[in-house]
Amino acid sequence: xxxxxxxxxxxxxxxxxxxxxxxxxxxxxxxxxxxxxxxxxxxxxxxxxxxxxxxxxxxxxxxxxxxxxxxxxxxxxxxxxxxxxxxxxxxxxxxxxxxxxxxxxxxxxxxxxxxxxxxxxxxxxxxxxxxxxxxxxxxxxxxxxxxxxxxxxxxxxxxxxxxxxxxxxxxxxxxxxxxxxxxxxxxxxxxxxxxxxxxxxxxxxxxxxxxxxxxxxxxxxxxxxxxxxxxxxxxxxxxxxxxxxxxxxxxxxxxxxxxxxxxxxxxxxxxxxxxxxxxxxxxxxxxxxxxxxxxxxxxxxxxxxxxxxxxxxxxxxxxxxxxxxxxx
Amino acid sequence: xxxxxxxxxxxxxxxxxxxxxxxxxxxxxxxxxxxxxxxxxxxxxxxxxxxxxxxxxxxxxxxxxxxxxxxxxxxxxxxxxxxxxxxxxxxxxxxxxxxxxxxxxxxxxxxxxxxxxxxxxxxxxxxxxxxxxxxxxxxxxxxxxxxxxxxxxxxxxxxxxxxxxxxxxxxxxxxxxxxxxxxxxxxxxxxxxxxxxxxxxxxxxxxxxxxxxxxxxxxxxxxxxxxxxxxxxxxxxxxxxxxxxxxxxxxxxxxxxxxxxxxxxxxxxxxxxxxxxxxxxxxxxxxxxxxxxxxxxxxxxxxxxxxxxxxxxxxxxxxxxxxxxxxx
DNA sequence: TTGAAAGCGCTAACAG
DNA sequence: CTGTTAGCGCTTTCAA
Numbered sequence: 227x228x229x230x231x232x233x234x235x236x237x238x239x240x241x242x243x244x245x246x247x248x249x250x251x252x253x254x255x256x257x258x259x260x261x262x263x264x265x266x267x268x269x270x271x272x273x274x275x276x277x278x279x280x281x282x283x284x285x286x287x288x289x290x291x292x293x294x295x296x297x298x299x300x301x302x303x304x305x306x307x308x309x310x311x312x313x314x315x316x317x318x319x320x321x322x323x324x325x326x327x328x329x330x331x332x333x334x335x336x337x338x339x340x341x342x343x344x345x346x347x348x349x350x351x352x353x354x355x356x357x358x359x360x361x362x363x364x365x366x367x368x369x370x371x372x373x374x375x376x377x378x379x380x381x382x383x384x385x386x387x388x389x390x391x392x393x394x395x396x397x398x399x400x401x402x403x404x405x406x407x408x409x410x411x412x413x414x415x416x417x418x419x420x421x422x423x424x425x426x427x428x429x430x431x432x433x434x435x436x437x438x439x440x441x442x443x444x445x446x447x448x449x450x451x452x453x454x455x456x457x458x459x460x461x462x463x464x465x466x467x468x469x470x471x472x473x474x475x476x477x478x479x480x481x482x483x484x485x486x487x488x489x490x491x492x493x494x495x496x497x498x499x500x501x502x503x504x505x506x507x508x509x510x511x512x513x514x515x516x517x518x519x520x521x522x523x524x525x526x527x528x529x530x531x532x533x534x535x536x537x538x539x540x541x542x543x544x545x546x547x548x549x550x551x552x553x554x
Numbered sequence: 555x556x557x558x559x560x561x562x563x564x565x566x567x568x569x570x571x572x573x574x575x576x577x578x579x580x581x582x583x584x585x586x587x588x589x590x591x592x593x594x595x596x597x598x599x600x601x602x603x604x605x606x607x608x609x610x611x612x613x614x615x616x617x618x619x620x621x622x623x624x625x626x627x628x629x630x631x632x633x634x635x636x637x638x639x640x641x642x643x644x645x646x647x648x649x650x651x652x653x654x655x656x657x658x659x660x661x662x663x664x665x666x667x668x669x670x671x672x673x674x675x676x677x678x679x680x681x682x683x684x685x686x687x688x689x690x691x692x693x694x695x696x697x698x699x700x701x702x703x704x705x706x707x708x709x710x711x712x713x714x715x716x717x718x719x720x721x722x723x724x725x726x727x728x729x730x731x732x733x734x735x736x737x738x739x740x741x742x743x744x745x746x747x748x749x750x751x752x753x754x755x756x757x758x759x760x761x762x763x764x765x766x767x768x769x770x771x772x773x774x775x776x777x778x779x780x781x782x783x784x785x786x787x788x789x790x791x792x793x794x795x796x797x798x799x800x801x802x803x804x805x806x807x808x809x810x811x812x813x814x815x816x817x818x819x820x821x822x823x824x825x826x827x828x829x830x831x832x833x834x835x836x837x838x839x840x841x842x843x844x845x846x847x848x849x850x851x852x853x854x855x856x857x858x859x860x861x862x863x864x865x866x867x868x869x870x871x872x873x874x875x876x877x878x879x880x881x882x
Numbered sequence: 883t884t885g886a887a888a889g890c891g892c893t894a895a896c897a898g
Numbered sequence: 899c900t901g902t903t904a905g906c907g908c909t910t911t912c913a914a
Contacts, residue, residue: 228906228907229907230908238884240885240908240909242884242885244909244910245884247909250910251883251884252884254883257883257884269689269690271662271690272907272908273666273906273908274667274668275603275606275668275906275907275908276890276908276909277908279603279604279890279891279906279908280890281908281909282890289647294631294632294635295628297623300623301622304623304649307622307649308649311648311649316646316648318644319617319645319646319647320635320639320644321632335644338599338601338602339602339614339644340603361597362597362599474832475832478832478834501832504775504802504829505832505833505834506809506833506834556890556891557891566901567900567901567902569893569894569900569901570900573893573899575892578894579899580899581899581900582899585899600891600892601891601892603892604890604891604893604906605891605892605893607891607892607907608891608892608893608905609892609906610906610907
C-alpha cells in the first residue's frame with residue numbers, strides 16, 4: 227500500500243493525499259473525508275523510509291550498550307527510551323558484548339541507517355572511537371565515561387567523589403584496614419576513578435596504603451574469590467567493593483568461610499543495584515542516578531541538534547546506609 | 555556525502571561507485587582502487603534509507619517490551635539482539651511501560667519505519683492487538699504469551715507445567731498447606747497458568763484447595779505484605795510465589811516477623827532471577843530459558859520471512875533446588 | 883483547492 | 899567494463 231494507491235482509490239493526486247496526511251495546505255472538506263476514510267479502511271501507513279529520504283531526518287537515535295544483563299545498563303536505557311519516546315524519536319539498540327570491534331561496527335551501521343544521533347554507554351573510550359566518530363560526523367553523547375578529552379559531550383557519574391566519600395565513611399566508622407576489590411583500570415570510571423577515591427580518602431586521613439589490601443579482578447562475581455583470598459590475609463575490618471555484585475560476592479565468600487557480616491567484618495558496595503536493598507544484610511552502598519543519566523544524555527543529544535556545544539554533565543549520588551557496616 | 559559526490563570526485567558514474575560498493579559487476583581494478591580510496595578518505599557510508607526505499611527491505615526488526623528493569627526482559631532482549639546481529643538485522647526498541655495504547659502506537663510506528671518484522675514481549679494479548687496486526691500485515695512473533703488463538707506464532711514458557719512441578723515438589727517434601735502469592739490473571743502466563751499448575755498439582759494429590767491460602771497482588775514487591783498477612787493466618791508450612799521477587803519479598807516479610815526460612819517456613823519462587831542464586835538463603839526456584847526464548851523467537855521470525863507458518867514453540871525449564879525449602 | 887513534476891540517494895536493467 | 903535511465907514512496911514548489 228502506497229500513497230499512489232490511496233490517491234488512485236480516492237481519485238485524486240498524490241499531492242492531495244499528502245496534504246491530508248500532513249494536515250498541510252488546503253483540501254476541500256469533502257475530499258479530505260473521502261481520503262481519510264480510504265486510509266482508515268486500507269490501514270495505510272506512510273513510509274518513514276521515503277520520508278526520511280526526502281527530508282534527511284529519520285528520527286532514529288542509535289544506542290550502544292556493553293550488555294543488557296546489568297541493572298545499570300537497563301536503567302540507563304530505560305531513561306533513554308523514556309525521554310526519546312516523549313520527543314518522538316525511535317531507539318535503535320546495539321548490544322556489543324564489550325567488544326571494541328563491535329562498537330566501531332555499530333557506529334558505522336548507525337551511520338548507514340542515518341540515525342540523527344548516537345548515545346554511547348561506554349566502558350572505555352579510545353582514540354579509535356574518536357577518529358571514527360570524527361570522520362563520520364554523527365552527533366554523539368557518551369554515558370558513564372568522560373570523552374571530553376576528545377571533545378565529545380558526556381554524562382558521567384561522580385565516581386571519584388563517591389568512592390572517596392564511601393571510604394571516608396568507613397574511616398569515620400573506625401576502620402583503618404580497608405580491603406579493596408576493584409576492576410581493570412581500562413574502565414576509567416569504575417576501575418580507575420573509584421580506586422583513586424579509595425586511595426585519596428585514606429591518604430587524607432594519614433592511612434598508609436597497603437597494596438596487600440588491594441585486589442583487582444573483573445566484573446564477574448567469580449573473580450571475587452581470588453581477590454578475597456589475597457585481601458583476607460591482611461585481616462581487614464572492612465571491604466570496599468567497587469560494585470554491588472562484587473560486594474555481595476564478597477559477603478557470600480565471607481559467610482561460606484565462617485565470618486559474619488557486619489559483626490566480624492563490614493562490607494560496602496557501589497551502585498545500589500536493587501539487590502543491595504533486598505539482600506540480607508541490607509548492603510550499604512552508593513546510589514547513582516542511572517535512569518536520570520539516560521534521560522539527561524538523551525536530552526543533551528537532542529539539544530545539541532540545535533546548538534552544538536560539547537559539555538560534560540555530572541550526575542549526583544547518594545550514600546545509602548544499611549546494615550552491612552558496623553563501627554569498630 | 556552521497557554516492558553522487560563520490561562519483562564526481564572519482565570522475566565516474568554513480569553506477570560504477572555502486573558496483574564497487576556492492577562488489578557487483580565488473581569494475582576495472584584501477585578504477586576500483588581509485589574509488590575505494592576516495593570512499594576511505596571521505597568516510598562515506600551509503601544510505602540504508604535510500605537503499606531501503608529501493609528494495610523495500612530495511613533489515614529492521616521492532617522489539618516491543620513492557621519494561622527494561624526486569625531480568626526477564628533483559629535476558630530476552632539480549633537473546634534477541636544476539637541472534638539478530640548475527641543475521642544482519644538491527645533492533646528497534648520500544649518500551650511501553652505495559653500500556654496498551656503505547657503498544658498499539660509502537661506497532662504503528664514500526665509499520666511506518668517499515669520494519670521487516672516485530673518481536674513482541676507481551677504480558678497479555680488482546681483482540682485489539684490482533685486486529686491492528688491483521689490490518690497492518692507485519693510479520694510478528696509473540697514472546698511469553700500464547701497468541702495462537704489469533705493465529706500468531708508464539709514462543710512461550712511451560713508455565714503450567716513448571717508451576718505444577720514446583721507444587722508437586724513441595725508436596726513431595728511433605729507440605730500440605732502451601733500458600734500462594736500470585737498476580738492478576740490478565741497476565742495469562744504468570745497469573746493464570748501458574749495458578750492452574752498450583753491448583754492442579756494439589757488436586758491430583760487430593761489436597762483440598764483453601765482459598766484462604768491464595769493471595770493475588772501484582773508484580774510490585776510492595777504488594778507482598780498484604781498477601782502474606784492474609785496467607786499467614788492459615789499457618790502454611792510453605793509459600794509458593796509466582797516470581798522470585800515476590801518470593802524474596804515474602805522471605806523478607808517473614809524474617810521481619812521473626813520467622814526463619816526454611817526452618818519455620820519454606821519459600822519457593824519462579825524465574826531464577828539471578829537474585830535467587832546469591833540470596834541468603836539460596837532460593838529454590840524454576841529456571842526458564844529466557845535468553846534462549848529471545849533467540850528462538852528471533853529465529854522463528856526470520857524463518858517466517860521465507861515460509862510463513864504460525865506455530866508455537868515451547869521452551870523448557872528446570873527446577874533448581876537450593877536452600878529455602880525443608881522437608882516436614 | 884488541486885495536480886504535475888522534480889528530487890531525496892541508491893540500484894539495476896539496458897545499451898553501448 | 900562503464901554510463902544512462904527509470905523508479906522506489908514521499909513532499910513541495912509552481913502553475914493552473
